[in-house]
Amino acid sequence: MISRQTLINQIKQKKSFLCVGLDTDIEKIPAFLRSYPDPVLEFNKRIIDATRDLCVAYKPNAAFYESRGVTGLQSLVDTWKYLPKDCLNIIDAKRGDIGNTCDMYAKAFFDEDASGMSFDAITVSPYMGHDTVTSYLAYPGKWVILLALTSSAGSKDFQYLTTGQGYLYETVIQTANTWASPDRMMYVVGATKSTEFTNIRKFAPDNFLLVPGVGAQGGSLADVCQYGMTKDCGLIVSSSRAIIYASNGEDFAEAARAEALKVQQQMQVELEKAGVI
Amino acid sequence: MISRQTLINQIKQKKSFLCVGLDTDIEKIPAFLRSYPDPVLEFNKRIIDATRDLCVAYKPNAAFYESRGVTGLQSLVDTWKYLPKDCLNIIDAKRGDIGNTCDMYAKAFFDEDASGMSFDAITVSPYMGHDTVTSYLAYPGKWVILLALTSSAGSKDFQYLTTGQGYLYETVIQTANTWASPDRMMYVVGATKSTEFTNIRKFAPDNFLLVPGVGAQGGSLADVCQYGMTKDCGLIVSSSRAIIYASNGEDFAEAARAEALKVQQQMQVELEKAGVI
Numbered sequence: 001m002i003s004r005q006t007l008i009n010q011i012k013q014k015k016s017f018l019c020v021g022l023d024t025d026i027e028k029i030p031a032f033l034r035s036y037p038d039p040v041l042e043f044n045k046r047i048i049d050a051t052r053d054l055c056v057a058y059k060p061n062a063a064f065y066e067s068r069g070v071t072g073l074q075s076l077v078d079t080w081k082y083l084p085k086d087c088l089n090i091i092d093a094k095r096g097d098i099g100n101t102c103d104m105y106a107k108a109f110f111d112e113d114a115s116g117m118s119f120d121a122i123t124v125s126p127y128m129g130h131d132t133v134t135s136y137l138a139y140p141g142k143w144v145i146l147l148a149l150t151s152s153a154g155s156k157d158f159q160y161l162t163t164g165q166g167y168l169y170e171t172v173i174q175t176a177n178t179w180a181s182p183d184r185m186m187y188v189v190g191a192t193k194s195t196e197f198t199n200i201r202k203f204a205p206d207n208f209l210l211v212p213g214v215g216a217q218g219g220s221l222a223d224v225c226q227y228g229m230t231k232d233c234g235l236i237v238s239s240s241r242a243i244i245y246a247s248n249g250e251d252f253a254e255a256a257r258a259e260a261l262k263v264q265q266q267m268q269v270e271l272e273k274a275g276v277i
Numbered sequence: 278m279i280s281r282q283t284l285i286n287q288i289k290q291k292k293s294f295l296c297v298g299l300d301t302d303i304e305k306i307p308a309f310l311r312s313y314p315d316p317v318l319e320f321n322k323r324i325i326d327a328t329r330d331l332c333v334a335y336k337p338n339a340a341f342y343e344s345r346g347v348t349g350l351q352s353l354v355d356t357w358k359y360l361p362k363d364c365l366n367i368i369d370a371k372r373g374d375i376g377n378t379c380d381m382y383a384k385a386f387f388d389e390d391a392s393g394m395s396f397d398a399i400t401v402s403p404y405m406g407h408d409t410v411t412s413y414l415a416y417p418g419k420w421v422i423l424l425a426l427t428s429s430a431g432s433k434d435f436q437y438l439t440t441g442q443g444y445l446y447e448t449v450i451q452t453a454n455t456w457a458s459p460d461r462m463m464y465v466v467g468a469t470k471s472t473e474f475t476n477i478r479k480f481a482p483d484n485f486l487l488v489p490g491v492g493a494q495g496g497s498l499a500d501v502c503q504y505g506m507t508k509d510c511g512l513i514v515s516s517s518r519a520i521i522y523a524s525n526g527e528d529f530a531e532a533a534r535a536e537a538l539k540v541q542q543q544m545q546v547e548l549e550k551a552g553v554i
Contacts, residue, residue, distance in 0.1 A: 023378070063374060063381035069392035073350045094374045096402040097340060098429045101300070101369075104340035108349075115346035125373040125402040127424055129431020147404055152375045154406020157452055161445065163438040168445065175434055 001141040002088045002120045004183045004232075007208070010056045010086065011233045012277050015268040018260060019057035019090065019210070020047065021240025022079065023064050028245055030252050040065075040075040043252075045082055047244050050253040054260040057088040057236050077116040088236070089119045090145065090210070095132075096125030102135035110139045121145050123188060123210070126172050130179050137180055144185055146176050149200070151190025151213040173203045182206040191237070194223030201228065212238045214263075221263070225270040233276050239263060278418040279365045279397045281460045281509075284485070287333045287363065288510045289554050292545040295537060296334035296367065296487070297324065298517025299356065300341050305522055307529050317342075317352040320529075322359055324521055327530040331537040334365040334513050336487075354393040365513070366396045367422065367487070372409075373402030379412035387416045398422050400465060400487070403449050407456050414457055421462055423453050426477070428467025428490040450480045459483040468514070471500030478505065489515045491540075498540070502547040510553050516540060 002010075011017050022044055029043045036042040048058065065076035083089045095105045105122075112118040121143035124132055133144045149159055149169040159169040166174075173187055182204075189200055191213035200209070209228060214221050214237050221237060228235055243263070247255030271277045279287075288294050299321055306320045313319040325335065342353035360366045372382045382399075389395040398420035401409055410421045426436055426446040436446040443451075450464055459481075466477055468490035477486070486505055491498050491514050498514060505512055520540070524532030548554045 025377075025381075061378055061381075063372075063378045063385065066385035067381040067388075067391055069354060069385070069394065070347055070350050072392070073347050077346060092378075094372065094402075095340075096373055096404070096424075097371045098427070098431060100302075101338055101340045104302075104338075104344040108340065108343035108346070111344075114344055115349070117346065125371075125404045127373070127402045127404045127435060128427050128429060129434030129436070131429045131431035147373075150375070150405050152405060152408045154375060154408035157406030158404060158445070158449065159406070161440040161442075161448060163440055163445070165438075168435070168438065168440070171438060172435065 003141065007056065007088055008232050011271070014053065014056055015271060015277055016054055016056055016264040017233050017235050017237055017267055017271070018055040018263050019059050019236045019238040020051050020055045020243055020260065021092070021212070021238045022047065022058060022060040022244065023240040024244065025064055026068065030248055030250065032250060038075055038078065040072070041078045044079045046253040047256050048082060048084065050257040051243070051260045052084045052087065054257070054264040055087065057090055058083050059090040059092050059238055061240070062091055062093040080117040080119065088121060090121040090123065091117070091119040092123050094123050094125050094147065096127055098128050098131035102132060106135040106139060110136065110142050121186070123147065126176065133176070133179055137184060142184070144180065145210050146172065146185065146187055148173050148187040149189045149196060151192040155190065170199070170203055173200065177204065182208070186210050188212065189228070191220070191224050194220060194227050197224060197227035201230070206230065206234070208234055208236055210236050210238060214239055221266050221270065225274065229270065229274045229276070231276065233271065237267070280418065284333065284365055285509050288548070291330065291333055292548060292554055293331055293333055293541040294510050294512050294514055294544055295332040295540050296336050296513045296515040297328050297332045297520055297537065298369070298489070298515045299324065299335060299337040299521065300517040301521065302341055303345065307525055307527065309527060315352055315355065317349070318355045321356045323530040324533050325359060325361065327534040328520070328537045329361045329364065331534070331541045332364065334367055335360050336367040336369045336515055338517070339368055339370040357394040357396065365398060367398040367400065368394070368396040369400045371400045371402050371424065373404055375405050375408035379409060383412040383416060387413065387419050398463070400424065403453065410453070410456055414461060419461070421457065422487050423449065423462065423464055425450050425464040426466045426473060428469040432467065447476070447480055450477065454481065459485070463487050463513070465489065466505070468497070468501050471497060471504050474501065474504030478507070483507065483511070485511055485513055487513050487515060491516055498543050498547065502551065506547065506551045506553070508553065510548065514544070
């Protein structure tokens with residue numbers, strides 16, 4: 001269980017607000033790992049060992065595990081077991097359903113007795129409204145990370161529609177702020193929209209924002225921090241491919257560490273600049 | 278592979294547009310099944326055997342299987358294998374992600390070689406825009422069933438926001454109609470909003486609509502048909518709990534059949550009334 005205060009403490013202690021995204025694709029991991037009983041698990045373990053002092057969160061992407069059926073889900077369960085429990089362990093599942101279905105997704109990701117996994121946080125799609133988050137929030141101390149503004153081309157289709165109360169993504173944040181406090185609710189905000197952070201901070205001054213898209217997807221860390229950082233940091237910046245696939249050789253873990261270290265050092269500069277540390 | 282025309286033929290032949298929702302909860306199935314190696318699979322098989330001539334679609338709800346981790350996913354894979362391939366096999370997964378993540382979800386549910394499953398259709402959440410459907414549509418003949426208007430209380434939070442082009446759910450339908458033809462795209466429309474069907478038919482005159490919420494959730498089949506049926510039927514009405522949990526005893530499959538038959542007979546009346554058959 002990672003409370004808001006624990007997360008802030010971790011950030012200050014590690015001088016990092018990095019989340020390592022475990023989007024582990026068996027087609028992309030070094031070939032020599034294929035001789036292990038579970039190549040994906042072996043890859044993840046080595047990535048975790050190499051980065052755990054440099055990041056405050058891990059984020060396995062459910063799709064990459066589900067794509068391999070039962071074998072893949074077993075890798076996810078075993079990866080969850082291996083995740084350092086002092087980090088915020090996020091399942092990037094982008095589920096969005098309601099009622100008894102939502103109860104079942106909560107069991108799938110928050111109830112170790114039921115599914116073998118108990119992540120600290122889950123990403124959720126807001127389309128179906130408040131019923132999409134209540135089941136998750138019923139688990140004491142667990143987090144919902146709601147999609148607000150994403151960085152893909154398709155974000156323009158709906159998220160930027162004007163609703164009368166502003167853009168749809170603004171309304172999502174304003175509405176979801178009535179569902180839970182910043183102790184339990186974060187928002188996903190795509191890093192390629194760094195100037196939008198100023199605007200988002202009007203509606204979500206205290207919420208942590210999960211920011212994918214720095215690195216491979218082209219966002220600028222400095223911009224994100226300039227416009228989005230709060231006195232508590234308020235940011236978790238996720239990087240996946242740029243770190244985990246930094247090398248495709250036997251040195252992949254060392255290369256991942258070097259990449260994570262580079263990001264952590266940039267983050268330290270930003271944290272100092274903003275007076276967080 | 279179930280084309281639009283095959284689906285229409287099936288509806289006419291079976292005089293039914295029923296979808297049986299396999300929201301199978303191990304806590305709710307008859308106790309005597311617990312002695313089977315996989316009680317959920319055994320339950321599903323008997324439900325399928327008892328209803329396959331009365332329905333045109335099956336819709337396992339992914340959450341119910343995921344809630345039991347690897348064991349649950351194995352039940353889902355084995356259930357998929359058992360599903361009649363002349364029915365439209367829908368995975369109710371409500372995924373909503375983009376890019377390479379969406380590619381992975383498509384593998385998870387559409388690529389038997391990768392995951393052990395190849396459903397005909399998947400439910401998808403539209404929030405992230407057109408990038409959320411492209412991976413699925415890349416599989417020839419597979420369907421996307423996009424959330425449009427849902428029947429829960431939370432649907433009011435965002436789906437009824439006025440966007441300048443009408444309600445958000447109307448904009449979702451209008452926009453998604455530019456992504457795929459009615460041969461590949463359906464919409465989820467909650468049955469408790471039957472008067473809204475008139476409106477939806479303005480934007481989606483030819484699309485099949487997947488309508489949950491008839492039965493346990495309180496929607497009226499007659500209303501749905503009055504406002505939503507087209508000359509090709511254009512409706513798939515889903516019922517889950519009312520059918521699969523019709524009895525909790527050894528006669529559960531017979532009871533499920535009796536319940537499905539009741540619905541099929543009502544559907545036949547509606548199909549005749551509308552001149553579809």
